Amino acid sequence: IYYAADNGARVISLSLSSVADGHSVRAAIAYAQRRDVVVVAAAGNQSTAQRHYPAAYPGVIAVAATDREDTKADFSNFGEWVDVAAPGVGLLGAEALNDQGYRNFSGTSFATPFVAGIAGLLRSRFPASDAAAIGRAVSAGVDRPQEFQFFIGSGRVNVHRAVAIESPPLATARLTAPIFGSFAAGQQPIEGVSAGERYTLAIGSGLYPTEWRVIGSGVNATPSGAVRVLGTVDTTGFSPGLYTIQLTDSAGATDAQAAVLVTVDPRFRLFIPGTGLYPVGHFTVDDIDGD
Numbered sequence: 001i002y003y004a005a006d007n008g009a010r011v012i013s014l015s016l017s018s019v020a021d022g023h024s025v026r027a028a029i030a031y032a033q034r035r036d037v038v039v040v041a042a043a044g045n046q047s048t049a050q051r052h053y054p055a056a057y058p059g060v061i062a063v064a065a066t067d068r069e070d071t072k073a074d075f076s077n078f079g080e081w082v083d084v085a086a087p088g089v090g091l092l093g094a095e096a097l098n099d100q101g102y103r104n105f106s107g108t109s110f111a112t113p114f115v116a117g118i119a120g121l122l123r124s125r126f127p128a129s130d131a132a133a134i135g136r137a138v139s140a141g142v143d144r145p146q147e148f149q150f151f152i153g154s155g156r157v158n159v160h161r162a163v164a165i166e167s168p169p170l171a172t173a174r175l176t177a178p179i180f181g182s183f184a185a186g187q188q189p190i191e192g193v194s195a196g197e198r199y200t201l202a203i204g205s206g207l208y209p210t211e212w213r214v215i216g217s218g219v220n221a222t223p224s225g226a227v228r229v230l231g232t233v234d235t236t237g238f239s240p241g242l243y244t245i246q247l248t249d250s251a252g253a254t255d256a257q258a259a260v261l262v263t264v265d266p267r268f269r270l271f272i273p274g275t276g277l278y279p280v281g282h283f284t285v286d287d288i289d290g291d
Contacts, residue, residue, distance in 0.1 A: 001028035005035045010123045012037055013116035015109030017044035017052045017077075025054050033059050038123065038131045040116040042108035049079035049151070056081045061119070061135050064152035065089065065111040070145040072152045076108055080175065084139055084153040086114035118162050125163055133168035140169045173199070173249030176227050190231045194220055196249040201231045204244050212246065 004012050012032055029039050040061040044052035055062035062081055065073040065088025072078060073089050088111030090104045115138060122134045122141075129137070141162025142155025177191040190201055198219050202212040216231030233245065 001025075001032055005032040005037050009037055011116050011119045012039050013113050014039065014041040014054055015107075015112050017042050017055060017108065019050060019052055021053050026057060029054055029057055029060060033131065036131050038116075038119045038134050040112055040119060042112045043082050043152075044077040045075040045107050045109075046077055047075050048077055050077070051079065051081050052077055059132065059135070061115060061138060062153070063108055063112045063115045065106070065108045066152070066156050070143075070156060073106065073108075075106070076111075076152060078151040080151065082151065082153045083135070084115055084142060084155065084157050086111035086157045115157055118157055118159055121159070121163055122168075126168055129168050137162060137165055137168040141165055173247045175245065175247050178245070186234065186236055188233050188235060189229050190216070190233060190245060190247075191227055191229050192247055193227055194218070194230060194247065194249045196220065198249075199230060200248045201233075202246045202248070203233055204246070206242055206244065209244050209246075 001012060001014075009032075032039055038061065039054070039057075039059065040063060041055035041057075043055045043062045043064045045065075046052070054060055062083045064078055064082045064085040065076040066085045067073045067087075067089040072085070076085075076088065088108055089106045091106065091110045092102055093105045093110065095101060095103050118141070119134055119138055122129075122137050126134065126137070138157065139154040141158055141164070142153075143158045143161065144155040173192070173194060173196070175190065175192040178188055199217065200214060201216040202214050204210070204212045215233050218230060230247065235243075
């Protein structure tokens with residue numbers, strides 16, 4: 001990373017992933033970012049929302065993997081820390097270790113170079129734009145299939161959409177609370193980043209809402225990238241189930257969207273020990289010892 005940054009690299013692609021927040025890698029990436037290098041990294045292949053590094057470091061473009069159905073690959077990590085997704089299943093590549101020619105590979109490591117390549121094209125298209133602006137352009141130049149899961153980024157990358165952008169987006173939208181998969185009861189503050197001039201908060205039922213109800217909006221007198229309270233949602237009286245909260249941030253013709261999932265059920269909730277996660281979906285609970 002140091003060598004690449006010192007020798008003129010404008011984009012660095014990292015197909016590596018670990019739950020460990022290592023000081024050496026963090027310091028190297030910070031060094032590259034201070035030199036305005038776009039850093040792209042694989043989100044990991046454990047099918048977990050737990051943050052993996054270096055993808056989860058601030059300013060790094062975290063890449064999840066999609067399959068041939070344009071949905072999350074079953075192995076791909078996910079979560080609000082993921083930025084975009086790219087194809088990562090059944091990709092033809094050279095088998096260098098065993099000299100066996102070519103074979104199919106799968107993984108977020110193979111999705112990541114797609115995104116790094118797009119970032120390189122965007123650096124050529126917008127030579128005056130900094131790394132942060134290129135990252136926003138990558139996230140904006142995507143497709144969102146009908147049932148695209150928001151927890152694997154803004155969408156599946158589309159090279160044509162990305163290079164067709166008139167200029168890198170100025171707005172960013174990111175929800176930080178409630179956290180993905182959290183349990184909600186009563187008044188819940190909604191926190192996040194809104195860097196555009198205005199924003200709207202909405203809530204819908206289910207993982208892929210077909211209808212949205214606006215629950216708040218605001219105007220940023222001094223737009224910035226700081227995390228703050230954007231509004232609240234009162235879940236009192238909600239039917240038990242899953243709900244999606246969406247933040248739409250607008251700046252002129254540029255719209256960016258982010259979403260989180262909350263579970264409303266006053267009776268019980270499931271918790272995965274040691275992870276800080278509340279799983280979502282349908283579960284069967286058995287009384288093993290008959291008490």
